Amino acid sequence: MRKITILTGAGISAESGLGTFRDEGGIWTQHRIEDVATPEGFVRDPDLVHGFYNARRAQVKTATPNAAHRALAALEADFDGEVVVVTQNVDELHEAAGSRNVLHMHGILTGALCAACGHRWPAPTVMETGACCPVCVAPTARPDVVWFGEMPYFMDEIWAHLETTDLFVSIGTSGNVYPAAAFAQHAQRAGADTLELNLDPSVNARDFAAARHGNASVIVPQWVSEVLKAQASG
Template identity: 60%
Template sequence: MRIVILTGAGISAESGLSTFRDKGGIWSRYDLKDLATPEAFARNPAFVHEFYNMRRANVRKAKPNPAHESLARLEKNYPGEVTLVTQNVDDLHERAGHSRVIHMHGRHGSALCAECGHRWEAPEVMRVEDPCPACGRPATRPDVVWFGEIPYHMDEILGALARADLFVAIGTSGTVYPAAGFVAQARETGSRTLELNLESSAQTRLFDETRTGPATEIVPQWVDEMLA
């Protein structure tokens, strides 16, 4: 059986990384128009860098939780194909032991040249004047997908969804497209669908089954069932 798993901010919340839309989350304290759009970076790149430097530091201090570790165990031990797609820009799946993660929204740990498209591992602190290692231009930006930009690896993700026998969404609100449309695409090709979430999402009605509770509890339980 081929399994495609989509993870969102909810899987990392218990590692201390706040989600975007919950009360007290990032976007209740910051305006996305000032931080997460190409226009914001063009207006005030120093402010955007300062914010993402803070986020990068928070990610480096966070540790994978049992939900991340269980998915790594599933990848290692499940006899079928497991494809993990994440909306998260942290690296907790990798640090938990997952060998391949498709980051559709980029990674905090990566830097991108806005001029030539070169990518490299981000330093702890990124600055406006940092030169690109490839072209030398001071066009360094966080390698994350901002609002209004096209997510990464979409052809690969849609291909995996078309082949999937089971689609599982974990810790995602179901409000951000194109990821919010994955469950409908999976259903169109005959895939079973399962939602694992702290509470019902905007897409719950489209899933064959929904299980609610903390990710650190319900994800290991589901993985144990799949490996039994």
């Protein structure tokens, strides 16, 4: 095995204190997705959207990588082949743990984006409605995150990784959101083995050849240890 491509979702960061979409009482459950995570919602009420992402940005600042993030960083460091992490998460806990080969398909909370010219720059801790782009000076600054209805980042690169990988692993994802929900089938069609590591079976669990269920901080380090032991034994 020469290449492992890994998809991570909110479940891998839940044990770092960052809630998933469905956590009862979590930050997402206090708002309708249509109001805070769509371009239309931003046009209707930019103050609400900025307030929501300012709160998420502050929350992420207090979070630290957990054992699952650290295990994937160790896998990248010690695996003889290539390890690619594709994440749906807008936190940067993979990088904080030491991973370097990470593609943020939904953007990052620490980034700002000009809705007018597309320029990107580091976001302040608190973004305000009407903040100006440092390049075109349009008052159209928004969080550099991919909202529902928008095209995820790095898709050409991600499809190419899926078509050349030996193993595709999905960690902590619900399987509800496309195009990520189609990754396992795409990898399988290209000849890859597939594995799901999740708290519970996802809605697309049938797309995986094997699965393990439990907390990410437990089952991900266990799996990484097995991969590295198998490599060492030749």
